[in-house]
Amino acid sequence: MTDKTTVPHGIRxxxxxxxxxxxxxxxxxxxxxxxxxxxxxxxxxxxxxxxxALLRPLALRLHKHMPLAGATGITVLGTIVVLGGLLTLVGTQFTHGFGQLTAQVAVGVSQIRDWIRSTFHITDTQFNQYFDSIKDSISKSGDLGATAASIGVTATHFLAGIFVMLFALFFFLYDGPRIWGWIVQLFPRAARGKADSSGAIAWDQLSAFVRATIIVAAVDAIGISLGAAILKVPFALAIGVLVFLLSFIPIVGALVSGAVAVLLALVAHGPGIALIMLAVVIAVQQLESHVLQPFLLGRAVSVHPLAVILGIATGSIIAGIVGALIAVPTMAILNAVGKHLLSGESESEIDSELSESAQEGQAPAKA
Structure with a gap:
């Protein structure tokens, strides 16, 4: 007899x-x-x-002419100088042109006020009431002391993170293969070969992602700064630098840099030029979102364009800006490593790929 209390096979x-x-x-x-x-x-x-992943090829080229420690130090110092120079350029342009920009604020505000009043049929009394209500809402939005303290703590953490990043960058460039070799030794002996080859494949994918992101950021910066220069928006060069730096932060960076360009156009030339500048920003961002990121990034990291878009959206939901930043390279690495582990690729084939990548300076050598 069959036991009626037996759980069906499918349910089990x-x-x-x-x-x-x-x-x-x-x-x-x-x-x-x-x-x-x-x-x-x-x-x-x-x-x-x-x-x-971006700077290792440069450090390896310098290593051909000097010791690795010197090449690494020059690479890190050069990175600091370049980033500091770009930020200084932005600050200098804004500082030198601030007086002229301030003189245009009154005219720009007057034009904006006239445009809003004529477009939405708002009287001066209503406009002042709306402005006062917005000002009151901002003043009541929270405790300014607590907000200032929070900003101070965040700034302290940011500076500490900068130092940690620089130290980690130096040792990754200088001693990356040895660090990776130590990590591989933590795996069981039978799995060390696969772990080592999987790490090399992951590094190749990360390098491809960084190179593609550099191209995307450069296209964004050239497109928006060129549009700003044609429209005679102040600080066009500084806008381009700002767009390039913020393009490495998906979604949020594009919104912030685009908003800066539109606001400068609004203050300097009024709503008409600001709307044209907004159209330029939207056109460049649409080119990035629908052409460059899905196809350039998708091909570089062997991930389908739809997966790229969904990955960025999911990463931003889970972990905000950082999640959006690492979503695509994480997907690419998991995809490539998963294919490698399931393919049963021979160790000799992996060793030949590793040697070729090491000679090109795109992946760390095996420890």
């Missing part, structure tokens, strides 16, 4: 898979919370890895 298998999925989700949540707890260290190290 479904429950077993459900428990496994729950355990996997619980492990992922635990990892996410752990990373969030030490995010002040994880984020600078992640940025250092991205910079290492």
């Amino acid at each position: 298998e479904a429950s077993e898979w459900a428990w496994r999925l729950l355990l996997i989700v619980a492990a992922l949540i635990a990892i996410y919370l752990g990373i969030g707890f030490v995010s002040e260290v994880v984020i600078p190290v992640a940025v250092a890895l991205l910079l290492t």
Whole structure:
């Protein structure tokens, strides 16, 4: 006789898979919370890895003419000088042109007020009431003392993160293969070969992502700064530098840099030129979002364009700006490493690929 209390085979298998999925989700949540707890260290190290993928070929070329320590030091110092120079250029242009810009503010505000009044049929009394209500809302939005303290703490963490990032960048460039070799030794002996080759493949994907991102940022900067120069918007060169730097922060960076360009056009030339500048910014960002990022980034990291868009959206939802920044390279790395582990590729083929990549300076050599 058949026991009526026996669980059907399909239900039993479904429950077993459900428990496994729950355990996997619980492990992922635990990892996410752990990373969030030490995010002040994880984020600078992640940025250092991205910079290492970009700067390692330069350090290896310099290493052909000098010791590795000197090549690494020059690379890191050069990076600091270049970034500092770009930021100084932006600050200098804004400082020198601030007086002229201030003189145009009154005219620009008057034009904006006239345009709003004529477009939306708002009287001066209503306009003043709306302005006063907005001012009151801002003043009541929170405790200014607490906000200032929070900004101070954030600035302190930011400076600490900069130092951690620079130290990590130096040692990744100088001693990256040895560090990776130590990590490989933590794996079981039977899995070390696959772990080593998987790391090399992941590094190739990360390098391809960084190179593609540089191209996207350059196109954004050239397009928006050229539009600003044609429209005679103040600080066109500084706008281009700002766009280039902020393009490495997906979504938020484009919005901030575009808003700066539009606001400068609005203050300097009024609503008409500001709307044209807004159209230029939107056109460049649409080119980036629908052409450059999906196809250039997608091909560089072997990820489908739809997956690129969905990955950026999901990463931004989960971890904000940092999640959007690392979403695409993480997907590319997981995709490439997963294919490698499932393909059963021979160690000799991996060794030949590693040697070719090491000669080109695109991936760390095996320790």
